[in-house]
Amino acid sequence: MLVLSKLCTSGIRNRITSKLLVLNTHTFCKLPSNNRSLSASVRLFTNTLKKNQLTFLKNATRSNQTVTVHFSSTQCKKSKKFVGSWLLLCSGMVFVAVSLGGITRLTESGLSMVNWRFLGEKMPLTQQQWIEEFEKYQQYPEFKILNKDMTLEDFKRIWWMEYIHRMWGRLIGVTFIVPASYFWLKGMLSPRMKLKVLALGGLIGLQGLMGWYMVKSGLEDRFDGPGDIPRVSQYRLAAHLGLALGIYAGFFYNALDYLVPAKSMPIDLFREHNISSKFSLLASKLVKLKNFVYATKGLIFLTALSGAFVAGLDAGLIYNSFPKMADKWIPDDILAFYPFLRNFTENPTTVQFDHRILGITTLTMITLVGCMSRKLSIPGRGSKAVVALVAFGYLQVLLGITTLLNYVPIPLAASHQSGSLLLLSSIVWLCHELKFVHRLPK
Numbered sequence: 001m002l003v004l005s006k007l008c009t010s011g012i013r014n015r016i017t018s019k020l021l022v023l024n025t026h027t028f029c030k031l032p033s034n035n036r037s038l039s040a041s042v043r044l045f046t047n048t049l050k051k052n053q054l055t056f057l058k059n060a061t062r063s064n065q066t067v068t069v070h071f072s073s074t075q076c077k078k079s080k081k082f083v084g085s086w087l088l089l090c091s092g093m094v095f096v097a098v099s100l101g102g103i104t105r106l107t108e109s110g111l112s113m114v115n116w117r118f119l120g121e122k123m124p125l126t127q128q129q130w131i132e133e134f135e136k137y138q139q140y141p142e143f144k145i146l147n148k149d150m151t152l153e154d155f156k157r158i159w160w161m162e163y164i165h166r167m168w169g170r171l172i173g174v175t176f177i178v179p180a181s182y183f184w185l186k187g188m189l190s191p192r193m194k195l196k197v198l199a200l201g202g203l204i205g206l207q208g209l210m211g212w213y214m215v216k217s218g219l220e221d222r223f224d225g226p227g228d229i230p231r232v233s234q235y236r237l238a239a240h241l242g243l244a245l246g247i248y249a250g251f252f253y254n255a256l257d258y259l260v261p262a263k264s265m266p267i268d269l270f271r272e273h274n275i276s277s278k279f280s281l282l283a284s285k286l287v288k289l290k291n292f293v294y295a296t297k298g299l300i301f302l303t304a305l306s307g308a309f310v311a312g313l314d315a316g317l318i319y320n321s322f323p324k325m326a327d328k329w330i331p332d333d334i335l336a337f338y339p340f341l342r343n344f345t346e347n348p349t350t351v352q353f354d355h356r357i358l359g360i361t362t363l364t365m366i367t368l369v370g371c372m373s374r375k376l377s378i379p380g381r382g383s384k385a386v387v388a389l390v391a392f393g394y395l396q397v398l399l400g401i402t403t404l405l406n407y408v409p410i411p412l413a414a415s416h417q418s419g420s421l422l423l424l425s426s427i428v429w430l431c432h433e434l435k436f437v438h439r440l441p442k
């Protein structure tokens with residue numbers, strides 16, 4: 001499919017964000033007859049084309065191509081800006097929530113609040129209320145085993161950290177739901193976007209529940225051995241982080257769609273009037289790059305999830321050397337757990353080993369994306385996205401190694417966690433720029 005995008009900003013009566021498909025026929029005879037403003041805008045659009053572009057368009061439609069033309073009015077542009085800015089704000093807030101979550105975990109504050117209410121927990125206001133809240137915390141394993149000597153002042157510090165994290169999550173809910181309802185009622189969302197809004201809203205609600213489900217696992221008495229300490233389940237931590245990354249990517253991708261729509265294939269090639277072999281070759285290289293970029297995105301996501309297992313098992317506090325693990329390429333206790341599969345999610349050595357391998361493989365793929373895209377003219381801002389991807393990829397691995405070598409200090413570990421979001425942002429951006437790259441029909 002060949003995609004030609006054009007923004008037509010004048011002469012249109014109302015908000016039209018339509019896709020016009022013109023198939024194997026004269027270009028403009030298949031317009032919906034009941035939509036005069038749309039046909040008017042198509043005529044206007046063709047008037048703006050140069051002669052050779054028009055010839056190309058006609059050739060394309062005659063030779064079984066599909067040509068897609070996007071139209072939007074000035075008014076639509078304005079509402080797109082509002083919706084896009086709102087989506088960007090939501091993604092920024094999710095970014096902050098993930099960072100806050102990381103700091104909450106690293107400062108061991110996550111188990112300080114032992115109750116959860118959907119609309120918000122009561123904040124202790126008097127000294128007596130603080131003492132009562134502290135007494136509740138004292139019933140749970142984290143206090144009994146790890147924090148026996150904790151003072152009320154220490155407790156207040158970890159309580160505030162967890163409270164801020166939870167309230168920030170609720171603020172995201174409000175920032176999402178109020179504008180979403182307004183845009184919906186005002187007809188500013190396309191049917192497709194409405195579905196996405198429902199999905200994102202559902203995921204935000206699920207994330208709140210998942211957060212509490214995760215905390216609950218840290219409040220239970222579930223210890224593997226005498227040396228074990230109270231901590232949340234690594235499976236639930238990974239699910240909580242994975243959901244957050246999914247929500248973040250969803251907001252960010254759609255924000256880009258609204259604010260900086262992706263461009264079609266390099267437009268100067270249209271000047272060649274027909275689909276030359278040079279164009280086909282370029283297109284197939286771009287398609288290969290796109291597939292590779294999608295695979296890299298999947299790997300980045302998987303590496304981040306495996307990082308949550310490292311964090312959940314405190315696996316960054318063993319084998320603090322790189323590249324070898326205690327002078328060995330493969331440590332002795334890598335398959336110490338039985339049955340075999342448990343090692344991949346419960347054995348700290350295997351979990352750390354896997355995270356290293358995944359991290360290095362991800363970096364190799366990112367480097368290959370950089371090399372593959374060097375000689376290609378990627379549509380839109382694609383080249384800038386590649387530069388960001390490579391830079392954040394190297395930064396992330398550097399931060400990971402430094403975190404490990406220094407026994408997981410809070411600032412480095414928190415930066416490593418936020419780094420994964422920057423890396424994810426750059427690959428989401430690149431995928432967005434490659435959105436209209438499609439295989440050409442033979």
Ligand code: HEM
Nearest residue numbers: 102303304307308310311316359362400401404413417420
């Ligand atoms: C593309 C590469 C990488 C990505 C996307 C990535 C991502 C992550 C993520 C998301 C976490 C979880 C943080 C949390 O939940 O708090 C994590 C943890 C961790 N990563 Fe990576 N990582 C990468 C490479 C590496 C490398 C190469 C190393 C070191 C060899 C490393 C060492 C660690 C350590 C030690 C932790 C645990 C930190 C903690 O306990 O908070 N990472 N990583």
